[in-house]
Amino acid sequence: MRILFISIAIFSVLLLMYLLYILNKKKNRLNDVLRRILLYAMLGVSANIIIASGDNRLLNNICFAIYFASINFITYHLLIYCLIYTNRQRFEMFVTKIYKYVILVDAVSLFVSVWSKTMFTMYTMVIDDGTLAFQTRPTPLFNIHLLLCYLPIVFGMGSLFVSTLQSHSFYKIKYFSVFSAIVSIVILNIVYMMFNLPFDWSVLFYGAAAFFLFYISNFYVPKKLMNKTLNLAVDSMKEGLLLFDAERNCIYINKTARRTFNIDKDALTPSDYPLSVWLKGKDKKSAEEFVETFDMEMDGAIHSIRVDFKHCHSKKYHILGSFFLFEDITEDVNLMKSLEEARAEAYKANAAKSMFLANMSHEIRTPINSILGMNEMILREATDKNILEYAGDIDNSGNALLSLINNILDFSKIESGKMEIKPEEYCVYQLVRECYHLVAPRALIKDLPIRIECDENVPKTLIGDMSRIRQVLVNLLTNSVKYTKYGHVGLKLLWEETSQDTGKLTFTVSDTGQGISEDDINRLFRVFQRVDEDHNRNIEGTGLGLAICRELMTMMNGTIEAESSKGIGSKFTVSLPQKIADHAPSGTFSLSEKEEKKRDKYRESFHAPDAKILVVDDIELNLKLIGALLKKTRVQITTAEGGNKAIEFCEKEKFDLILMDHMMPTPDGVETMEKIKSMGGHNSKIPFIVLTANAIEGADKTYLALGFDGYLSKPVLGADLEAALKKFLPEDKIKD
Numbered sequence: 172m173r174i175l176f177i178s179i180a181i182f183s184v185l186l187l188m189y190l191l192y193i194l195n196k197k198k199n200r201l202n203d204v205l206r207r208i209l210l211y212a213m214l215g216v217s218a219n220i221i222i223a224s225g226d227n228r229l230l231n232n233i234c235f236a237i238y239f240a241s242i243n244f245i246t247y248h249l250l251i252y253c254l255i256y257t258n259r260q261r262f263e264m265f266v267t268k269i270y271k272y273v274i275l276v277d278a279v280s281l282f283v284s285v286w287s288k289t290m291f292t293m294y295t296m297v298i299d300d301g302t303l304a305f306q307t308r309p310t311p312l313f314n315i316h317l318l319l320c321y322l323p324i325v326f327g328m329g330s331l332f333v334s335t336l337q338s339h340s341f342y343k344i345k346y347f348s349v350f351s352a353i354v355s356i357v358i359l360n361i362v363y364m365m366f367n368l369p370f371d372w373s374v375l376f377y378g379a380a381a382f383f384l385f386y387i388s389n390f391y392v393p394k395k396l397m398n399k400t401l402n403l404a405v406d407s408m409k410e411g412l413l414l415f416d417a418e419r420n421c422i423y424i425n426k427t428a429r430r431t432f433n434i435d436k437d438a439l440t441p442s443d444y445p446l447s448v449w450l451k452g453k454d455k456k457s458a459e460e461f462v463e464t465f466d467m468e469m470d471g472a473i474h475s476i477r478v479d480f481k482h483c484h485s486k487k488y489h490i491l492g493s494f495f496l497f498e499d500i501t502e503d504v505n506l507m508k509s510l511e512e513a514r515a516e517a518y519k520a521n522a523a524k525s526m527f528l529a530n531m532s533h534e535i536r537t538p539i540n541s542i543l544g545m546n547e548m549i550l551r552e553a554t555d556k557n558i559l560e561y562a563g564d565i566d567n568s569g570n571a572l573l574s575l576i577n578n579i580l581d582f583s584k585i586e587s588g589k590m591e592i593k594p595e596e597y598c599v600y601q602l603v604r605e606c607y608h609l610v611a612p613r614a615l616i617k618d619l620p621i622r623i624e625c626d627e628n629v630p631k632t633l634i635g636d637m638s639r640i641r642q643v644l645v646n647l648l649t650n651s652v653k654y655t656k657y658g659h660v661g662l663k664l665l666w667e668e669t670s671q672d673t674g675k676l677t678f679t680v681s682d683t684g685q686g687i688s689e690d691d692i693n694r695l696f697r698v699f700q701r702v703d704e705d706h707n708r709n710i711e712g713t714g715l716g717l718a719i720c721r722e723l724m725t726m727m728n729g730t731i732e733a734e735s736s737k738g739i740g741s742k743f744t745v746s747l748p749q750k751i752a753d754h755a756p757s758g759t760f761s762l763s764e765k766e767e768k769k770r771d772k773y774r775e776s777f778h779a780p781d782a783k784i785l786v787v788d789d790i791e792l793n794l795k796l797i798g799a800l801l802k803k804t805r806v807q808i809t810t811a812e813g814g815n816k817a818i819e820f821c822e823k824e825k826f827d828l829i830l831m832d833h834m835m836p837t838p839d840g841v842e843t844m845e846k847i848k849s850m851g852g853h854n855s856k857i858p859f860i861v862l863t864a865n866a867i868e869g870a871d872k873t874y875l876a877l878g879f880d881g882y883l884s885k886p887v888l889g890a891d892l893e894a895a896l897k898k899f900l901p902e903d904k905i906k907d
């Protein structure tokens with residue numbers, strides 16, 4: 172019998188060690204307390220083993236005391252556990268402080284009782300094999316010890332009980348499960364003690380209690396709470412959810428789904444739910460996963476419902492269940508529709524804007540064409556100094572207006588992605604000279620010298636879009652002149668070869684002007700953004716120039732950067748990769764070449780007195796202008812005010828070339844050309860050149876595709892007009 176007890180006890184210690192090992196894996200304050208309970212339980216059982224295996228009275232007495240002390244510690248820790256679990260920190264601190272003294276009193280009283288033999292009846296029980304064993308049979312004095320020992324458990328349970336009563340029904344499970352665990356252990360212990368067994372195994376019950384509590388507080392309660400919370404969360408989802416088991420019975424349906432399908436949980440069994448019926452009607456293979464959107468009538472309105480049907484699989488890909496997740500996306504669909512409509516509206520508005528810009532370009536360019544053209548006549552023919560001065564002013568303002576329109580047009584082209592970069596061969600120094608001459612007059616008025624410094628090694632001819640680079644440089648130089656009162660403006664050119672055929676061209680435009688503050692520098696390249704408005708109020712500008720520069724540089728794979736110090740000056744640096752056409756170095760830079768091309772040295776480039784041309788335009792002033800521009804070439808000009816007149820002339824006369832406006836009252840330029848061509852005869856084969864104010868990107872290609880042989884945009888320059896005529900008139904009629 173004794174051997175049996177010892178074996179059970181050793182097995183129990185091993186079991187407790189194993190539990191301790193499991194508990195060690197999850198470390199927190201509660202588990203720390205439980206770990207201690209297990210340690211005391213191991214200590215108590217070990218003491219029991221010694222008592223059962225030895226007959227030495229002193230040793231047995233000591234072990235007996237150890238055994239009772241360990242129960243003391245266990246119940247004390249159970250109380251601590253309950254107080255921590257129910258968040259009663261203040262009580263916990265109090266118990267921690269006083270309990271040591273209670274245990275001390277109990278230990279002393281136990282010791283005295285043992286020696287005075289008043290407490291226990293020792294060696295009273297004879298076990299089958301004749302040995303005597305300790306008994307924990309209570310005597311009246313022992314009851315005091317029992318009280319001190321079990322009072323903490325009573326308090327602990329009290330604390331759990333109060334928390335169970337006080338907590339929200341949702342959380343009752345948390346406290347009640349621990350409460351019931353302790354109650355059942357205590358009841359088991361009491362029942363066990365009533366059996367008059369030779370050994371006291373209470374300590375083992377508390378060891379089991381520790382592990383039980385570990386399981387409850389770490390797994391059971393969190394899982395229960397999680398399930399409850401999940402239920403609440405799934406019920407408050409705006410998506411509907413239905414879960415099915417492998418037999419396709421509905422095992423869960425959330426609130427949204429119940430509401431959507433009008434399911435009365437009490438009236439319908441889960442297998443009668445609409446989707447269960449649908450699912451049960453499918454064989455396993457045809458019930459494949461899908462995501463689809465259906466239209467459904469609900470509350471008298473059509474709703475768009477997105478359904479997601481999926482299976483839950485085991486690791487071996489067996490179907491364990493399925494779920495429907497569906498969402499009422501009517502609002503999203505409506506939003507998408509209105510976004511689509513808004514987008515279409517925006518497209519329309521953008522198209523209207525482009526149309527407006529094209530029209531504006533046409534409408535404004537046409538009168539400017541006349542003004543600048545007629546003014547050029549005055550500049551060529553007038554001799555009176557005053558008149559020449561006025562005409563010069565008209566020329567300046569007209570050109571400024573033209574450049575403003577060009578800026579707006581450029582920007583609209585960039586915005587609509589219609590701006591093209593057209594690389595061609597160009598002479599770098601020629602580019603610098605043109606930039607200089609375009610800005611010089613303005614700098615001269617302000618008495619600002621423009622200092623040019625060029626890297627002599629820059630190749631003579633490069634490949635790039637010269638007109639766009641010029642546009643950027645002229646913009647930067649013009650700004651420098653505009654925003655500088657004293658000092659100078661500088662243009663520096665640097666060249667760095669990056670490979671056999673390519674290099675990096677860097678221009679630096681600097682000035683000693685008013686500068687830009689650090690804050691403003693970051694806003695500089697934004698559209699319509701003018702900075703330092705107080706100072707610049709009197710300086711004309713739109714805030715578009717730098718934004719266009721930046722876009723153009725990006726399109727040419729280049730960069731543009733600004734540095735500036737307020738009151739000291741600004742520096743803009745543009746760098747762009749260019750291909751080399753002619754490797755010969757440009758050498759020393761000089762401004763001289765341009766001098767030969769001055770305006771007042773105008774000379775007609777050819778004479779063609781035998782050539783006959785027809786000019787068609789609905790505006791008389793334009794007809795006059797062409798006549799004036801071509802006067803010195805001595806070409807014979809017939810003018811037709813409108814398409815019908817032109818057709819009439821063509822029936823009677825033969826021409827060598829026709830200059831045709833496009834936008835005219837019916838028939839317009841294109842219709843007139845088509846009519847003349849379809850009439851047959853000599854005039855059907857002659858070149859037609861369209862002369863139009865439509866300057867939007869790609870206009871030239873459009874007109875050539877329509878059947879014209881050449882394209883000239885208004886306002887037309889005398890030189891361009893002469894060049895076109897020289898190209899298309901019969902060679903034998905051209906004389907130098």
Ligand code: ADP
Binds near residue numbers: 685701703741
């Ligand atoms: P704007 O037509 O107004 O000149 P820009 O886009 O070319 O438009 O320039 C934007 C703003 O940047 C200008 O309004 C001016 O305040 C500032 N700015 C540009 N260049 C200079 C410069 N060289 N010195 C001082 N301020 C400048």
